[in-house]
Amino acid sequence: MDQLPDLTGRHVVVTGSNSGTGKEAARRLAAAGADVVMAVRSTDKGDAARAEILAATPDASVTVRRLDLADLASVRAFAGLLLEEGRPVDVLVNNAGVMAPPKRFETVDGFELQMGTNFLGPFALTNLLLPLVLKGERPRVATMTSGVAAVGTIDFADLQWTSRRFSPWRAYAQSKLADSLLGLYLARVATERDWPLLSTLAHPGYTRTNLQVAGASLGREGAKPPLYTRLSVLPVQEVEQGTEPLLRAIADPTAIQGAFYGPGGRFGLAGPATLVPQPRSARKPELAASLWAVAEKLTGTTLPD
Numbered sequence: 001m002d003q004l005p006d007l008t009g010r011h012v013v014v015t016g017s018n019s020g021t022g023k024e025a026a027r028r029l030a031a032a033g034a035d036v037v038m039a040v041r042s043t044d045k046g047d048a049a050r051a052e053i054l055a056a057t058p059d060a061s062v063t064v065r066r067l068d069l070a071d072l073a074s075v076r077a078f079a080g081l082l083l084e085e086g087r088p089v090d091v092l093v094n095n096a097g098v099m100a101p102p103k104r105f106e107t108v109d110g111f112e113l114q115m116g117t118n119f120l121g122p123f124a125l126t127n128l129l130l131p132l133v134l135k136g137e138r139p140r141v142a143t144m145t146s147g148v149a150a151v152g153t154i155d156f157a158d159l160q161w162t163s164r165r166f167s168p169w170r171a172y173a174q175s176k177l178a179d180s181l182l183g184l185y186l187a188r189v190a191t192e193r194d195w196p197l198l199s200t201l202a203h204p205g206y207t208r209t210n211l212q213v214a215g216a217s218l219g220r221e222g223a224k225p226p227l228y229t230r231l232s233v234l235p236v237q238e239v240e241q242g243t244e245p246l247l248r249a250i251a252d253p254t255a256i257q258g259a260f261y262g263p264g265g266r267f268g269l270a271g272p273a274t275l276v277p278q279p280r281s282a283r284k285p286e287l288a289a290s291l292w293a294v295a296e297k298l299t300g301t302t303l304p305d
Helices: 020-031 043-056 072-085 113-133 147-151 168-192 211-217 244-251 285-299
Strands: 011-015 035-040 061-066 091-094 140-144 198-202 260-263 273-275
Touching (some): 020 035, 035 043, 072 113, 091 113, 113 285, 140 168, 147 168, 168 285
Parallel strands (some): 035 061, 198 260
Antiparallel strands (some): 260 273
């Protein structure tokens, strides 16, 4: 968005906001007047990112809070603090994630790392914070997914990749399809229950961030960035433009229920942010409902009554 609307007084929680699209979103939101909570795994990195934001916008309202989406205890602790404070959350931004580690890792709760961090952690956080979000003014949950969700499948028989040979990219695609299903199911529930909540989605296309490097380097000291990040064959964009779809999902005043934003250029990898169609794999209400039920059991969280 060339110009964000005035967000003065809006309370916005952004996960994974110490780098990449999350950091850029936090910067832009704070500059537009929002009170931003930077929910980050490393508070040292979060503090450094906050300092950069304040250097550009000295009067910005930015708070750093620890949140590790790969640890449900951390998710509960983070949500518990906000619930105790009681301030309504106008926008929850589910942005944090990990992409394509070279081998199978587990979260502290025993989930495959990508399924745990990209989907189950945000799922639990959304359920736990919804009581505050529903008290917000024009409340919204914006969920970052990925273009690779289009090739993802949900394998209920082996969600955590314990029985199959691990595939980094297939596991990543599954987790991002799960994010799409989360956003669309929440949109449906909000409509059915007549909640004032908007559930929107975004994908960044091919945006140059540390996401491509961090996941691929897990467990490999001094590993080189993946080859595809060092080639210029595909359309690619910098983080400022790559954050535009997420900003529209967060703040576009014309957004409708279930709106999905992404780059409008070649292959959907780069270009101006625009409304894009949901991948066919995500347009299955029964699949979304089944996944939601499984995730409730795995995380021990449910929608508020």
